[in-house]
Amino acid sequence: MKRKEYAWAYLFISAPIVGFLLFAFIPLSYSVYVSFTEYSGYQAPVFTGTNNYAKLALHDELFWKTLFNTFYSALSIPIGMVVALGIAMSLNQKVRGIRFFRTMFFLPTISSVIALTLLWKWIFNDSYGLLNYLLELIGIQGPAWLSSETWAMPAMIIQGVWAGLGINMVLYLAALQGVPKSFHEAAEIDGASGWQRFVKITIPCISPTTLYILITSTITALQDFPRFQIMTEGGPNYSTTTIVYYLFQNAFRYMSMGYASAMAWALGLLILAITLLNFWLSKRWVHYE
Template sequence: MKRKEYLWAYLFISAPILGFMLFAFIPLSYSVYVSFTQYSGYHAPVFQGTDNYSKLLAEDPLFWKTMFNTFYSALGIPIGMALALGIATALNQKIRGIYFFRTFFFLPTISSVVALTLLWKWIFNSNYGLLNYLLGLVGIQGPAWLSSESWAMPAMIIQGVWGGLGINMVLYLAALQGVPKSLYEAAEIDGANGWQRFVRITIPCISPTTLFILVTSIIAVMQDFPRFQIMTEGGPNYSTTTIVYYLFQNAFRYMDMGYASAMAWALGLLLLLVTLLNFWLSKRWVHYE
């Protein structure tokens, strides 16, 4: 009977294990080998040692430019987290129609990324876009958002912050509803005002959620691709070319799979280091009790 239960257990877990082996582990392992070769996808890989990694670190200025662009776009993470927390705090009140507002803010999360990106491409249009039209109503000359090297990345940051508000708001809202009310009551008795209660009770109690949002947001930003491809195609003058978009160009436009694989593993290692650093620093500000 016990052996039969084991057989059924292995049968149920065989599908995800097989899927992981075929679509994740084997391709990842092969990409390690490809990163040390010259490979276009049309002929057999030619081993060339660490040439791809040497080119990556010392010979390709675009790699460092796209890496800078990626970290530049990550400036939207703290802005988005602060806005999401503010909205969640407002939506945590018991007022009429609160469920409508919660749905309204979460709706972009379940909408098509392509559709939303095209919508924002129209909003940022310098000739007939909604944003410059609204700025013109108050006497402000709007910039050429997506065709200016100075304004293209800020425009992408604005769109990225808006797109991530929904899911982060829901996570913060769940965390806020889990804070014990007895803590607020005790602090109020001790004479703490609203801001003191927020800083001394709310922020520490929701810190595990803050860590989760921070780590997942960094990973998402470092891997962000479709928005940049649709809105700017990396331009103008590579000002919005992120590391993943540059990786895509090398792999599927220039057919340099070896170099793209080296870039992917460099990015993976960087993500690992940043994530470990976040977990190490979290010991100082995340409270689990």
């Protein structure tokens, strides 16, 4: 009986294990090898040692520019977290119709990324876009958002803030509803103001959720790709070319798979380092009790 149970157990877990080996572990392992080669995807890889990594660090100025662009676009993370927290606090009130507003804020999260990105591309259009039309109504001449080196990345940051509001708002809303009311009542009796209760009680109590949002949003932002491909195609003049979009160009436009693999692993190690740093720094400001 035990042997039969073990046999069935191994049978059920074999599918995800085989899937992981075939579609994750083996490709990842092979990409490590490819990153040390010159490989076009059509011919056999030619081992070149650390040439790809040396080129990244010392000779490719565009790589460093795209890395800067990636972190520049990640400014949407702190801005979005603050806005999401503000919305969550507003939606944490017991007022009529509050469920409707919660649904409306969350709805973009489950909508098509492509459709929403195309919508925002129209909003930012400098000739007939909605945003410049609204600015014109109040006497402001709107810029050429997506075709200007100065305004293209701020436009992407605005869109990035909006795109992350839904899920972050829901997470913060759940965290706020988990804050014990007795803490606020005791502080209010002691004469604490609303701001003092927010800083001393609310912020520490929701800090684990803040850490989770920070880490997941950072990982997502450093790998952001489809928005930039659809809205700007990395332009103008590489002003919105992120590292993942540059990686994509090297791999599938210039057919430099080895160099792209080295770039991917450099990005992976960077994300790992930032994540570990966030966990280490969280010991100073995250409270689990």
